[in-house]
Amino acid sequence: MSESPADAALDFWEPLRSSTQARIGLGRAGDALPTRDKLALRSAHAVARDAVHLPWDVDALERGVAALDLTVAHVRSRAGDRATYLRRPDLGREPASLDDVPGAAAGTYDVAIVLADGLSAAAHDHHAVPLVEAVVRRTREADLSLAPVVLAEQARVGLGDPVGAHLGATTVVVLVGERPGLSVADSLGAYVTHLPRPGRRDSERNCVSNIRAPHGLGYDRAAAILLGLVRGARELGESGVRLKD
Numbered sequence: 001m002s003e004s005p006a007d008a009a010l011d012f013w014e015p016l017r018s019s020t021q022a023r024i025g026l027g028r029a030g031d032a033l034p035t036r037d038k039l040a041l042r043s044a045h046a047v048a049r050d051a052v053h054l055p056w057d058v059d060a061l062e063r064g065v066a067a068l069d070l071t072v073a074h075v076r077s078r079a080g081d082r083a084t085y086l087r088r089p090d091l092g093r094e095p096a097s098l099d100d101v102p103g104a105a106a107g108t109y110d111v112a113i114v115l116a117d118g119l120s121a122a123a124h125d126h127h128a129v130p131l132v133e134a135v136v137r138r139t140r141e142a143d144l145s146l147a148p149v150v151l152a153e154q155a156r157v158g159l160g161d162p163v164g165a166h167l168g169a170t171t172v173v174v175l176v177g178e179r180p181g182l183s184v185a186d187s188l189g190a191y192v193t194h195l196p197r198p199g200r201r202d203s204e205r206n207c208v209s210n211i212r213a214p215h216g217l218g219y220d221r222a223a224a225i226l227l228g229l230v231r232g233a234r235e236l237g238e239s240g241v242r243l244k245d
Contacts (some may be wrong), residue, residue, distance in 0.1 A: 021183040021215065041182065048180040053082060056121035056177075058151060064129035065115075068136055071148035073101045075163060079154040093158030102148055104168030109147035111139055111230060112169030112196075116155035120177030122186040127212055127219070128175060131188060134223035135173065142227060157191045157205070164196030171230050171239070172196040178209060187212045190226055194233035194243075204240035206233075 013025025026037045033041070062072050078094045079085035085092050095101075113135060115128055132149065139146055147167040152159050157174050164172030171194050178187040188211040193200055206229045210216040233239040 023183070044182040048182060048185045051120040051122045051177070051180040051185040052086070054121050056117050056124045058153065061115065061124060061128060061151060065132055065149050068133055070136065070146065073148045073150045075101055075150055075152045075159070077152065077154045077156070077159055082154065085154040089156055092154055092156035095159060095162055098162070098166045101150060101163060101166055103166050104147070106165070106168050107170055108168035110144035110170050112147035112150070112164045112167045112172045114150045114152055114160045114163055114172060114174045116152045116157065116159055116174055116176040118155065118177035119179045120186055123177035123188045123212070126186045127188045130213070131175060131211060131219045131222060134219040135226055138223045138227045142231070144230070158200070160191065160193060161196045161200045162198045164193065165198065169196065170194070171233055173226055173230070184212065184216070187216060190222065192226060192229045192233065192239050194237070194239035204238070206239050206243055
C-alpha cells in the first residue's frame with residue numbers, strides 16, 4: 001500500500017521539527033488546522049498570556065541572588081498595577097521611589113545589575129539566577145566592582161537608567177523578561193547602557209536576547225557577550241549603535 005501525499009508531507013517535516021520550536025508543516029483538516037495543532041496553538045497562547053500577567057516569585061529571586069553573596073535592593077515603577085503597566089509603558093520606565101536603593105557617587109561601582117520583570121515573569125523564574133551567577137563570576141574575574149542588585153517590579157528597560165545613576169554605576173545591565181510569543185514564553189533579554197542617566201535613548205543601549213538555556217543562548221555564553229560589551233563600552237566611552245559585540 002503506497003503512502004498518501006499527506007503522510008509523505010508529515011515524513012518530510014518531522015526531522016525538521018526537532019531543530020526548531022517554530023510551528024512548521026502543520027498540515028490541514030479541510031480548510032482548517034488539524035485539531036491537535038489547533039489545541040496546541042491555544043495552549044501556547046494561554047502560556048504566553050500567563051507569562052505576561054502572572055507575578056514573578058520575588059522572594060525566590062531574592063534568595064537566589066543573595067546566595068551569590070550580593071546585596072539586594074527593591075524598586076517599583078510608577079505603574080501601580082499590571083493593567084497600568086501594560087497600558088502606560090512610560091510609567092514603567094520611571095521609579096516610584098528610590099528610597100530603598102542605596103545611593104552613591106558616580107563611578108562608585110563599575111557594573112550594576114537590574115532585574116526588571118518586564119513582559120515575562122516566567123523568564124526570571126526560570127533563568128535569572130543562573131544568568132546573574134554567570135555574569136557575576138565573569139565580572140569578578142575581570143576585577144570589576146558590582147553594585148547591589150536591584151529587583152524592579154512593573155519595570156521596563158528604561159528604569160535601569162535612573163536606578164543605575166542613583167547607584168553610582170558606570171554601566172548598568174538590565175535583565176528583562178522579553179515579550180512572549182507562541183513558541184517561547186520565558187526568554188530573557190539583557191540590555192547594556194554605559195553611563196546610565198534618565199533620558200537615555202534605546203539607540204544608546206546594546207541588547208543580547210533569547211537567553212534561555214538549553215534551547216536559546218546559554219548563560220555562560222550570554223555572560224561572556226555581556227562582559228565584552230561592558231569592556232567595549234568602557235574603552236569607547238559609550239554604548240549603543242557604535243559598540244559592536
